[in-house]
Amino acid sequence: MKNMPKKLPTEHASFRINKKILESLKEVSREEHLSLNTYVNRILDSHLNWDLFAPEVGWVVMLKSVSKEIIKNLDNEKISQIAKNAAESGSKEIALSMRGKYNVIEWISILKNRAKSSGFTLKEYQERDTIRLVMYHDMGEKWSLFFETYYNTVFFEMGANIQSEYTENSILLEIKSKILE
Structure with missing residues (x-):
């Protein structure tokens, strides 16, 4: 059976985001039935664990x-x-x-x-x-x-x-x- 994911510690951060981008993020998070916080964390995780390094090692779209x-x-x-x-x-x-x-x-x-x-x-x-x-x-x-x-x-x-x-x-x-x- 799959282990339950561990809850990782969080920290509050504040960012200024372009209004159109923020509205798009809110819209997608609603469509996906996710909180905006969860959705933004997924985006950041994907960027840091894949998008940032994949092209560097040869992955292409x-x-x-x-x-x-x-x-x-x-x-x-x-x-x-x-x-x-x-x-x-x-x-x-x-x-x-x-x-x-x-x-x-x-x-x-x-x-x-x-x-x-x-x-x-x-x-x-x-x-x-x-x-x-x-x-x-x-x-x-x-x-x-x-x-x-x-x-x-x-x-x-x-x-x-x-x-x-x-x-x-x-x-x-x-x-x-x-x-x-």
Whole structure:
């Protein structure tokens, strides 16, 4: 069962915000059934944990339809090779640049932020030394293969015992590591 998030300490801050921006923030927070405070905290968290560093380490924004079309023309062996090479050549630099640490916990955090930024659904289930992540991406089976290969390579290189499987539009990662105990 997933652990309840810990309530983090807060501090009062005051900012002057452009009136049009503030009205837009209020409107979106109402539509999302969130307090303005919660919504602004989510925006700031996303900026500090993803938007600020993602371009620095090579992440780009691309239309989903374009990404699906490009990968559709590759065979499975080539997809696996690209994913493995990308993970082996860049995963440590990505973690160090984005989180300052290279370990299983930080990479799970990166995976969560990437999923959120990409509009994917990610569910997490935790039991003692095992985290089960289920990501729904709606990008097709070839992307599932890419994600499975990429994340298997990343976590295996850190010494985690990883099991995975995928469907046309989702991937399951089961990560066992002493770091999680």
